[in-house]
Amino acid sequence: MWVEVLVIGIKLAVVLAALLTTVPIMVWVERRASALMQDRLGPNRVGPFGLFQPVVDAVKLITKEDLIPRDVSRFLFILAPVVALTVALSTFIAVPFGSDTGLELFGHAVRGFIVAPDLNIGVLYIFAIASLAVYATVLAGWASNNKYSLYGGIRASAQTISYELAMTISVVGVLMASSSLHLHQVVEAQTGTWLGVLPRWNVCTQLLGAITFMVAAFAETNRIPFDLPEAEAELVSGYLTEYSSMKYAAFFMGEYVHMTVASALMTVLFFGGWTLPWIDLAFAGWIGGLLSIGIFCAKVAFFLFFFVWVRWTLPRFRFDQLMALGWKVMIPLSVLNFLWVGFAIAAGIM
């Protein structure tokens, strides 16, 4: 019993540390990559290649004055950043990040690299918790007592509800193909290759689903081209306008952790998780297990970079364009993907 608690505690600590370390790394990548794309240098003064810039930024944010404006709704104003970070961090416990190699810790099986191995509704849990993220944005917008913040909050609620539909429907195809809600089994169903070359990843059979999921993930994480809730050119900073110091930082960290979770989901659902299609790591024992974590991290890193890449490539949508894209393009496309998977399964192709 206590060993079990200890093992889960260690997993939690490792995952938490990894997620929170991703944030400063991503901030650095974001700033340097954007500089690269715009033919600038970017922050390169603090430490080698400017690697310590995020540390300095964090010190700056912590030491800044924490201002709470006079006419805000105090309780909700403080609650919003708490919700943002808590929700973002608690989604990751159902994401498997390495293969189960029978590794033991203190005489107790680790049972796969996932914090909650017994959750038999893995995908639904993640969607359930992630669907609460919008409350942080909406509450921040409402509590700030500022018209621009309020606009940000209203936009966030409309946008999230619209894109959540496309996201959920695009995932249904994956769940049908692997006939399980267990993310572990979703990954297992994607091992191996067709004809020895093409990986058995869901992206190869459900390209539409992968695309709609990715687009919806951009909308759900409020990233450009869908960052209308904060759109600094029209709404100052939207729901973030009145926030300063660590409360602002909490939203900021929440956004990056959400990006990490979205990238991890993309990897697990459509790109084979921790597996490599041509090599079976099972022969390597626990070293293979550690390698599988490395593979998973590499794939997630690619998608995180993809987020940055898109941000500095595409301009922002107009709000009516965003809604039209969500309802008139993304939802029909995801339904099409769903129908295709159903047809393929019925015809025995999948």
Added chain:
Amino acid sequence: MVPVVFALAAVVAVVFAIVTIAHSSPVINVLSLVVVFFAMAAIFALLGMDFLAAIQIIVYSGAILVLFLFVIMLLNIRSVERLGSGRRVQALLGTVVAVGIGAAALTAVSLLTPTSGAVYPGSLETGTVVPIGRALLTTHLFAFEFITLLLVAAIVGAVYLARRDP
């Protein structure tokens, strides 16, 4: 362990249900309702109904209540002024009806519950997706299809009401 969690969830659900109807700020009302749904989800999970628990949060907390908040924010309602307490007869009748419904529900539950054996925790098989999906598409197929028809009708109605030029 299970009874403790159940008691906690039950108390939280009842307390926040009261806050939902008693507080004057609509935003706080909606947030309390979110907490109530969470407590309900916890109770579902205790009964082995993991699927229902997740769906409860996704559909109600994640979508419907966000719409509530959306409407409240769109109309910018900061607080609701309390209407006068009304006539004494109304209060009396309301209490009687509420107590009556409560009593009826309690009797129904106590008649339906087997007297021996605990209700929790249900077998893990009942609450997962496969049995629920099978029941929806075989035993309750007619009701299931009928509800989809109803929803389509509602959507068509909403579009008709919202269109610009009649």
